[in-house]
Amino acid sequence: MTNDKIAEYVDLMAKLIDLPLDPEHRPGVIANMTRIAEIAQLVNEFPLPDEIEAATVFQP
Amino acid sequence: MSQAYPDATQIAEVVRGQEVSAKSIVAAALSRIAAQNQRLNCFTTVMADSALADAERIDREIAQGKDPGVLAGVPFAVKDLFDIAGITTLAGSKINAENPPATHDATAVARLREAGAVLVGALNMDEYAYGFVTENRHYGATHNPHDRTRVAGGSSGGSAAAVAAGLVPITLGSDTNGSIRVPAAFCGIFGLKPTYGRLSRAGAVLFAGSFDHIGPFGRSVRDIATVFDVLQGDDSADRVCTNRPIELCLPQLKLGIDGLRIAVADDYFATGAEPEAMDAVAKVVSALRIKESATIPEPDRARAAAFVITASEGANLHLKDLRSRPQDFDVATRDRFLAGALIPATWYIQAQRFRQWYRDRIREIFQNIDIIIAPTTPCIAPPIGQEKMVIAGEEMLVRPNLGRFTQPLSFIGLPIVSVPIQRLGDMPLGVQIIAAPYNEALVLRVAAVLESQGIVTAPVVQ
Numbered sequence: 008m009t010n011d012k013i014a015e016y017v018d019l020m021a022k023l024i025d026l027p028l029d030p031e032h033r034p035g036v037i038a039n040m041t042r043i044a045e046i047a048q049l050v051n052e053f054p055l056p057d058e059i060e061a062a063t064v065f066q067p
Numbered sequence: 068m069s070q071a072y073p074d075a076t077q078i079a080e081v082v083r084g085q086e087v088s089a090k091s092i093v094a095a096a097l098s099r100i101a102a103q104n105q106r107l108n109c110f111t112t113v114m115a116d117s118a119l120a121d122a123e124r125i126d127r128e129i130a131q132g133k134d135p136g137v138l139a140g141v142p143f144a145v146k147d148l149f150d151i152a153g154i155t156t157l158a159g160s161k162i163n164a165e166n167p168p169a170t171h172d173a174t175a176v177a178r179l180r181e182a183g184a185v186l187v188g189a190l191n192m193d194e195y196a197y198g199f200v201t202e203n204r205h206y207g208a209t210h211n212p213h214d215r216t217r218v219a220g221g222s223s224g225g226s227a228a229a230v231a232a233g234l235v236p237i238t239l240g241s242d243t244n245g246s247i248r249v250p251a252a253f254c255g256i257f258g259l260k261p262t263y264g265r266l267s268r269a270g271a272v273l274f275a276g277s278f279d280h281i282g283p284f285g286r287s288v289r290d291i292a293t294v295f296d297v298l299q300g301d302d303s304a305d306r307v308c309t310n311r312p313i314e315l316c317l318p319q320l321k322l323g324i325d326g327l328r329i330a331v332a333d334d335y336f337a338t339g340a341e342p343e344a345m346d347a348v349a350k351v352v353s354a355l356r357i358k359e360s361a362t363i364p365e366p367d368r369a370r371a372a373a374f375v376i377t378a379s380e381g382a383n384l385h386l387k388d389l390r391s392r393p394q395d396f397d398v399a400t401r402d403r404f405l406a407g408a409l410i411p412a413t414w415y416i417q418a419q420r421f422r423q424w425y426r427d428r429i430r431e432i433f434q435n436i437d438i439i440i441a442p443t444t445p446c447i448a449p450p451i452g453q454e455k456m457v458i459a460g461e462e463m464l465v466r467p468n469l470g471r472f473t474q475p476l477s478f479i480g481l482p483i484v485s486v487p488i489q490r491l492g493d494m495p496l497g498v499q500i501i502a503a504p505y506n507e508a509l510v511l512r513v514a515a516v517l518e519s520q521g522i523v524t525a526p527v528v529q
Binding site for chain 1: 418
């Protein structure tokens with residue numbers, strides 16, 4: 008996703024969850040969201056079998 | 068006593084044998100803290116009066132023929148996210164300083180006190196445990212006792228530095244993505260991250276509940292085993308705390324490693340590190356005569372999934388304050404927490420599902436192998452204030468990359484001890500000894516063998 012799109016997402020999502028973003032904090036939040044999106048891509052692109060579910064209480 | 072800096076086991080022996088009073092042991096610890104804390108900035112609270120009173124009580128009990136416990140008179144301190152009755156738990160934050168004092172001790176603190184250990188204070192950390200460096204904007208950076216211009220590691224930096232400097236023989240910390248193992252490696256001491264859910268976290272401020280563990284730091288394997296054994300046991304106050312029976316590790320330390328199948332992690336765990344970090348692993352591989360290697364699948368995705376879950380859970384925990392007073396957060400955590408609050412649910416759930424898949428693959432590996440060896444950190448402790456570093460020829464950000472080798476393993480809650488490799492005239496490093504869930508005794512047996520060979524040691528920094 009482009010930086011503009013990430014910035015747009017950050018602004019809309021912050022509004023949706025009622026999280027005011029101080030103009031001073033906003034660039035740092037966008038930079039972090041960009042990084043999270045890149046990192047999450049590593050997980051999101053990995054195919055998982057349908058039967059794998061997220062356990063609510065994790066038993067190692 | 069035979070040494071200037073006895074370990075906790077030896078202290079308890081001489082106190083119980085009435086060779087030395089608990090009061091004199093605790094007073095000596097308090098005077099070391101008074102002399103050195105200004106230089107190192109390990110402690111956020113020192114409890115001199117109550118510690119001396121507790122020590123006097125232990126001396127009275129011993130004089131009356133009572134047994135005050137296996138840690139009688141041993142001074143200890145805890146990361147400032149464990150509740151201590153009567154003191155406000157800061158968790159490295161300015162915001163929590165407004166909270167009232169805790170009404171009860173955290174379960175781990177209470178269990179150590181019941182075993183006769185004497186609490187002397189609380190220790191510095193990254194704000195809300197979100198970091199690997201303990202450069203806290205509110206309470207200052209903790210300095211590495213081996214080189215005060217360098218970080219102690221984090222987030223349990225105060226806990227590691229206090230032990231390395233000989234201020235106290237044992238401390239407690241917490242580990243979500245490496246926060247016990249990274250500072251243990253940087254400060255050249257032992258740090259145990261037990262199996263997820265093995266020790267109660269009740270009364271400890273959570274960071275990312277899916278991965279939060281507590282565990283001990285120390286300078287000997289027997290101290291780590293003793294503290295771990297004291298802390299074991301179920302606790303209804305922590306929903307993830309196991310109700311498995313207690314399995315004492317201390318009596319197993321001398322069982323050795325004959326018959327154990329030990330492998331060194333290859334691939335991801337043999338790249339992305341400075342040569343000295345791999346030299347530390349090679350030293351352990353040679354000492355244990357390891358011939359096998361093991362390939363952990365998809366560790367980079369495991370680390371990524373841990374990152375997403377941590378950011379999301381951490382942000383949710385602090386959402387109220389992120390909405391109303393973001394300016395009061397440490398600038399080192401603020402924007403990461405704010406961004407974490409915006410993560411789509413589907414990314415979080417996918418990461419949790421990936422965790423199950425990855426756990427199953429690692430379980431398969433442990434069907435044929437008992438122990439895996441891997442580096443703890445990719446480099447020595449970086450200088451305080453350094454933003455970027457070069458690792459294996461590549462420039463990268465310091466803060467997130469110190470967890471390269473720890474994060475993919477705590478992600479599925481494996482028991483791991485980071486053992487210290489001292490390097491003459493240079494900074495120490497750590498090596499992770501990893502086993503299948505609930506096999507703390509195995510990782511400590513391997514550590515004990517390395518300790519008996521003199522390969523891993525944790526002398527006090529002079």
